[in-house]
Amino acid sequence: MNRILAKRQLAPEVTLLEVEAPRIQRRWKPGMFIIIRPLANSERIPLTIVDSSAERQSITMVIQAIGKTTKEAVALEPGDALCDLVGPLGEAATMTTDQKVVCMAGGVGVAELLPVAKAFHEAGNHVTALCGARSDSYRILDEELKASVDELQWATDDGTFGFHGNVVQLLKSLAGPGTFSEGHVIGPIPMMKAAAEATRDWGLKLHASLNPVMIDGTGMCGGCRVTVGSEVKFACVDGPEFDAHLVDFDELTRRNRAYREMEQESLRHVCRVGLDVR
Amino acid sequence: MAVQPLQYKPNPKAPRQILPVLNAEVRAVTSQEVALGFTPEQVRVEAQRCLQCAKPTCIDACPIHIDIKRFIARLAEGEYQAAHDVISEQSPFPGVCGRVCQHELFCEDVCIVAKKWEPVAIGSLERFAADHARLRMQELAHSYPKPTGKKVALVGSGPASLIAAYDLVRNNYRVTVFEALHKLGGVLAYGIPNFRLPREILHEEIARLQNMGVEFEVDFIVGKTATLEELFEEGFEAVFIGTGAGLPYMMGIPGENLVGVYTANEFLTRINLMEAFRFPDAPTPVRVGAHTIIVGGGNSAMDAARWAKRMGSDVTVLYRRGRAELKARLEEIEHAEEEGVRFEFLAAPVALFGDENGYVKEVECIRMELGEPDESGRRSPVPIAGSEHRIPVDTVVAAIGQAPNPTLQKATPQLITKRGKIVVDTKGETSMPHVFAGGDVVRGGSTVILAMKDGRLAAQAIHEVLSGVAAEVEVAQ
Ligand SMILES: Cc1cc2nc3c(=O)[nH]c(=O)nc-3n(C[C@H](O)[C@H](O)[C@H](O)COP(=O)(O)OP(=O)(O)OC[C@H]3O[C@@H](n4cnc5c(N)ncnc54)[C@H](O)[C@@H]3O)c2cc1C
Ligand SMILES: Cc1cc2nc3c(=O)[nH]c(=O)nc-3n(C[C@H](O)[C@H](O)[C@H](O)COP(=O)(O)OP(=O)(O)OC[C@H]3O[C@@H](n4cnc5c(N)ncnc54)[C@H](O)[C@@H]3O)c2cc1C
Numbered sequence: 001m002n003r004i005l006a007k008r009q010l011a012p013e014v015t016l017l018e019v020e021a022p023r024i025q026r027r028w029k030p031g032m033f034i035i036i037r038p039l040a041n042s043e044r045i046p047l048t049i050v051d052s053s054a055e056r057q058s059i060t061m062v063i064q065a066i067g068k069t070t071k072e073a074v075a076l077e078p079g080d081a082l083c084d085l086v087g088p089l090g091e092a093a094t095m096t097t098d099q100k101v102v103c104m105a106g107g108v109g110v111a112e113l114l115p116v117a118k119a120f121h122e123a124g125n126h127v128t129a130l131c132g133a134r135s136d137s138y139r140i141l142d143e144e145l146k147a148s149v150d151e152l153q154w155a156t157d158d159g160t161f162g163f164h165g166n167v168v169q170l171l172k173s174l175a176g177p178g179t180f181s182e183g184h185v186i187g188p189i190p191m192m193k194a195a196a197e198a199t200r201d202w203g204l205k206l207h208a209s210l211n212p213v214m215i216d217g218t219g220m221c222g223g224c225r226v227t228v229g230s231e232v233k234f235a236c237v238d239g240p241e242f243d244a245h246l247v248d249f250d251e252l253t254r255r256n257r258a259y260r261e262m263e264q265e266s267l268r269h270v271c272r273v274g275l276d277v278r
Numbered sequence: 279m280a281v282q283p284l285q286y287k288p289n290p291k292a293p294r295q296i297l298p299v300l301n302a303e304v305r306a307v308t309s310q311e312v313a314l315g316f317t318p319e320q321v322r323v324e325a326q327r328c329l330q331c332a333k334p335t336c337i338d339a340c341p342i343h344i345d346i347k348r349f350i351a352r353l354a355e356g357e358y359q360a361a362h363d364v365i366s367e368q369s370p371f372p373g374v375c376g377r378v379c380q381h382e383l384f385c386e387d388v389c390i391v392a393k394k395w396e397p398v399a400i401g402s403l404e405r406f407a408a409d410h411a412r413l414r415m416q417e418l419a420h421s422y423p424k425p426t427g428k429k430v431a432l433v434g435s436g437p438a439s440l441i442a443a444y445d446l447v448r449n450n451y452r453v454t455v456f457e458a459l460h461k462l463g464g465v466l467a468y469g470i471p472n473f474r475l476p477r478e479i480l481h482e483e484i485a486r487l488q489n490m491g492v493e494f495e496v497d498f499i500v501g502k503t504a505t506l507e508e509l510f511e512e513g514f515e516a517v518f519i520g521t522g523a524g525l526p527y528m529m530g531i532p533g534e535n536l537v538g539v540y541t542a543n544e545f546l547t548r549i550n551l552m553e554a555f556r557f558p559d560a561p562t563p564v565r566v567g568a569h570t571i572i573v574g575g576g577n578s579a580m581d582a583a584r585w586a587k588r589m590g591s592d593v594t595v596l597y598r599r600g601r602a603e604l605k606a607r608l609e610e611i612e613h614a615e616e617e618g619v620r621f622e623f624l625a626a627p628v629a630l631f632g633d634e635n636g637y638v639k640e641v642e643c644i645r646m647e648l649g650e651p652d653e654s655g656r657r658s659p660v661p662i663a664g665s666e667h668r669i670p671v672d673t674v675v676a677a678i679g680q681a682p683n684p685t686l687q688k689a690t691p692q693l694i695t696k697r698g699k700i701v702v703d704t705k706g707e708t709s710m711p712h713v714f715a716g717g718d719v720v721r722g723g724s725t726v727i728l729a730m731k732d733g734r735l736a737a738q739a740i741h742e743v744l745s746g747v748a749a750e751v752e753v754a755q
């Protein structure tokens with residue numbers, strides 16, 4: 001169970017894992033996620049389902065190694081198994097047909113965007129994907145995206161590829177009110193917030209896929225709560241996608257920082273133990 | 279069966295034995311179990327307090343009808359193993375129930391001895407029998423035959439499903455329990471702290487089920503990983519839904535999304551399931567500051583309060599009614615008090631305030647007075663205007679109750695529910711044929727032993743349906 005079938009380094013610190021998951025493979029839809037525990041003593045962390053294969057009975061995830069648990073995950077090799085894997089979780093991304101759709105993502109969000117952009121395209125929309133990376137060498141899944149959308153443009157922070165700047169600046173440079181009728185954004189919170197601000201008066205329905213801290217992912221703890229409009233929602237069951245123009249991104253930022261010092265302590269703690277274990 | 283003459287003379291006048299507990303100061307700094315269990319001498323005295331009534335009211339009052347009279351007689355004779363066997367006829371969970379059952383509401387409430395003296399300490403005797411049988415359970419591990427009958431799926435691994443598994447596997451059904459989380463036990467695993475229910479006890483009693491042939495699949499959410507319909511397609515002939523009441527109510531006051539504000543479920547899940555009390559040896563953290571406020575008066579509130587105390591915080595429980603209305607087990611309230619948890623009755627939070635980084639730092643409270651009785655018959659709290667006051671705080675835990683977990687219901691719209699609770703008939707059957715439900719998902723937040731009562735009832739009904747017992751009756755008419 002949960003065996004890793006393939007592993008591929010996509011960019012520095014970004015790794016693709018293909019994992020055996022016959023049931024999840026059958027039932028997932030774009031926008032849904034899973035929760036994993038790489039090892040028996042790991043935290044539970046959510047990851048987006050990026051792709052699947054019926055033939056190989058597998059799903060694919062793309063992981064940015066930023067802290068203790070993501071590092072544990074990408075240290076596993078083909079043949080190893082994830083200790084726990086549960087899903088598919090959350091609701092599917094909102095779909096439309098015959099619309100002009102913009103899909104925006106930054107960083108590892110580009111991988112998370114892929115299945116949604118592909119689904120919009122397959123549902124008969126005209127899809128423009130705007131993707132951001134720190135630098136040329138950090139661009140991921142370029143070919144897969146190109147094959148799945150009508151138009152793909154990159155923005156890099158240092159200008160080494162495509163537009164010089166971030167995704168929202170790129171968006172503003174090529175679109176305005178009325179250009180798109182539907183949009184999806186996924187990535188770092190400041191980027192999602194900026195995208196929401198930029199498009200507030202564009203008549204664009206923008207869906208943001210949020211990434212609050214989660215534990216169970218089944219609606220049981222309320223740790224993933226976010227404020228959308230005047231309502232409190234549990235992102236793991238009501239989301240992870242919400243109306244970007246109604247999300248309280250500042251609150252999300254604060255809540256995601258809640259454990260920052262502890263996460264760093266946890267990472268250091270591993271390093272010490274790791275020395276004699278490995 | 280010939281009635282064996284008693285080997286001893288009952289002595290109900292002897293004082294009810296007091297369960298030895300760990301010293302309160304030690305408790306405040308460890309996660310060790312608080313109640314230590316009777317000594318053999320205490321067991322002898324306590325068991326002999328039982329009158330061995332001709333009409334034992336206690337047995338009727340126990341929702342799963344443990345033969346209390348008979349197991350107590352065995353304990354009085356020093357036949358501890360035999361006592362455990364008697365309990366096992368009805369219950370897979372003597373170690374669990376002996377610790378967490380609200381016996382003051384059930385068996386002990388009606389014990390005849392209580393007419394003149396204090397009731398027999400049935401719960402603690404049950405616990406003793408269980409603790410004595412632990413070694414023997416391991417010996418028995420491989421002596422069970424493999425079940426070969428029809429397949430039954432049980433959803434959720436709380437006490438309701440697990441007693442159903444016990445009853446069904448003993449009737450030769452092939453039983454699979456599907457659990458959403460990565461650990462088994464439901465609230466017993468993620469909600470109840472190990473200082474009340476050591477995890478070895480829970481694991482061993484679940485291992486017995488495993489040894490009897492019950493299959494367990496963790497990380498499996500029915501309604502997500504597979505639907506109910508798919509389970510039937512895969513050959514399960516009946517399903518029991520014991521998914522519990524896991525959806526926490528929010529307080530609905532300003533500031534409840536500040537950092538440091540938890541639902542009891544999140545707080546307890548972090549600590550019990552993810553073992554945050556061992557952080558950083560365990561990787562999941564929890565924020566427990568110098569001052570903690572717990573809102574609520576049930577078992578969750580006591581558990582959260584006592585954990586916060588153990589993690590070094592100064593703890594106050596805010597409850598909008600009075601001490602007499604607290605809904606937690608009496609023993610836990612007393613233990614919390616001994617451990618230095620403070621209680622502020624007739625008070626409720628109205629708003630939370632944070633600092634510039636969004637961390638909670640003050641709670642505004644209002645005082646209450648008791649007004650007219652409400653639907654529950656309890657006098658309902660009424661806010662006293664102008665009594666608002668602020669208290670400094672670093673951690674707030676809202677323990678104000680839970681609603682049924684909605685995931686399965688959402689994926690199964692044909693299942694009839696009422697305010698989120700699954701509706702069942704007197705046999706525990708839902709609006710879908712061969713789909714049964716019980717425990718907290720039917721009752722709303724309830725107790726372990728009532729969840730077990732429901733699981734037993736449903737197992738009986740499932741057996742009737744699948745073995746054709748019910749059908750035969752129809753033919754005979
Ligand atoms: C629905 C959803 C989908 C996601 N999809 C992906 C994905 O496809 N690829 C990917 O690389 N990342 C994804 N993430 C983010 C990923 O879960 C976090 O990067 C990961 O949990 C970090 O854990 P860590 O122990 O490595 O780092 P830590 O050092 O513990 O944390 C680093 C930061 O990650 C966030 N984080 C920490 N713990 C959790 C948690 N239990 N749940 C959520 N966030 C947490 C916090 O903001 C924290 O500051 C997703 C998050 C959500 C909610
Ligand atoms: C903190 C706390 C302390 C308590 N203390 C006591 C006490 O001391 N004494 C007492 O008698 N009662 C106590 N209670 C109440 C008691 O625990 C519950 O009444 C009892 O556990 C209910 O049992 P259950 O089998 O209905 O469900 P639960 O124990 O709630 O178990 C349900 C299980 O189903 C799983 N699940 C949910 N949805 C799905 C799905 N779709 N697919 C698969 N699995 C799913 C959940 O993850 C969970 O593990 C306490 C409750 C809490 C929260």
Ligand code: SF4
Pocket residue numbers: 339340341342343344346375376379380381384385386400401404727
């Ligand atoms: S299970 Fe509960 S009610 Fe039944 S005998 Fe044990 S303590 Fe009493």
Ligand code: SF4
Pocket residue numbers: 327328329330331334335336337346347350388389390391398400
């Ligand atoms: S009611 Fe009390 S005294 Fe009578 S059999 Fe039960 S435990 Fe013993």
Ligand code: FES
Pocket residue numbers: 213214215216217218219220221222223224225234235236237
């Ligand atoms: S992660 Fe616990 S409710 Fe969403």
